[in-house]
Amino acid sequence: MIPAAFDYVAPTTVDSAVRALAEAGDEAKVIAGGQSLLPVLRMRLAAPTKLIDLGRIPEMRGVRDGGDHLVIGAMTTHYDIQSDPLVAEHAELIKLATDTVADPQVRHRGTFGGSLAHADPAGDLLAPALALDARFIVSGMDGRRTVSAADFFVDFFTTALHQDEILVEVHVPKHTDWxxxxxxxxxxxxxxxxxxxxxxxxxxxxxxxxxxxxxxxxxxxxxxxxxxxxxxxxxxxxxxxxxxxxxxxxxxxxxxxxxxxxxxxxxxxxxxxxxxxxxxxxxx
The missing domain is CATH 3.30.390.50 (CO dehydrogenase flavoprotein, C-terminal domain)
Structure with a gap:
């Protein structure tokens, strides 16, 4: 099937993405890697009036050392997680779980934050994030806040994200000797x-x-x-x-x-x- 018509924006900063999401209201959808959202759009199980693409926001990509934790951008692909030496050294569990996600094609497109925000109870990255006591950094019109993994997942396909909030990055405490x-x-x-x-x-x-x-x-x-x-x-x-x-x-x-x-x-x-x-x- 062909998706219903929608407006498309591709902001280049987190702040502009948040503004676009807030202005569009409940009828907007955020797209990361699109591996879960695109099939839903094609089947018309969702018909947003505006699609906000996060793929052009550099701040939301990559893995960096945050001292006692790793900072993983929400738009970092599964493939990049698999091949990152910091993840392998300090958060091996995430690397191992990511190895099992779908197939290479999906891992090159799908994103770490997209999988977590989708909150499918069968998703393979949710349990590792919980086991590692990850902290989710989300941004909205009222600024940024931190949500623990224990509080982030609320129900089937439901998270603690507010309507105008975007998951920006995930802080993963180092478990180097585990x-x-x-x-x-x-x-x-x-x-x-x-x-x-x-x-x-x-x-x-x-x-x-x-x-x-x-x-x-x-x-x-x-x-x-x-x-x-x-x-x-x-x-x-x-x-x-x-x-x-x-x-x-x-x-x-x-x-x-x-x-x-x-x-x-x-x-x-x-x-x-x-x-x-x-x-x-x-x-x-």
């Missing part, structure tokens, strides 16, 4: 995750000193598997201990039913995939 793994289950290559697990551990003298586990598609938003984290602290990083901790992965989850799985199957997958992710992250 090891990580992202494990997902999907029916076919390049498909959305039926369940995914983002796991990070920091070991000292063979014991788990800290752990962060976040789950993909086990609720309407990504969630932390805190029961697993608590079960790991102070334990020897053995296969038996990791598997025992992973048995707590489904506690407190509320997965949905769809054509891929029912809640019981998703909870089973969460336990299995958490065990696999922890084993890989710990190098056991």
């Amino acid at each position: 090891t990580a793994h992202y494990e997902k289950f999907h029916r076919v290559a390049q498909a959305w995750s039926i369940v995914g697990v983002a796991a990070m551990v920091r070991a000292e003298a063979g014991k788990i000193a800290e752990a962060r586990i976040a789950l993909t598609n086990m609720a309407s938003v990504p969630i932390r598997a805190t029961a697993v984290e608590d079960a790991l602290i102070g334990k020897q990083a053995t296969a038996e201990n990791l598997k025992a901790a992973a048995e707590h992965a489904a506690e407190g989850t509320s997965p949905t039913t769809d054509g891929n799985a029912d809640p019981a199957y998703r909870q089973h997958l969460a336990r299995v995939l958490t065990s696999r992710a922890l084993t890989a992250a710990a190098g056991v």
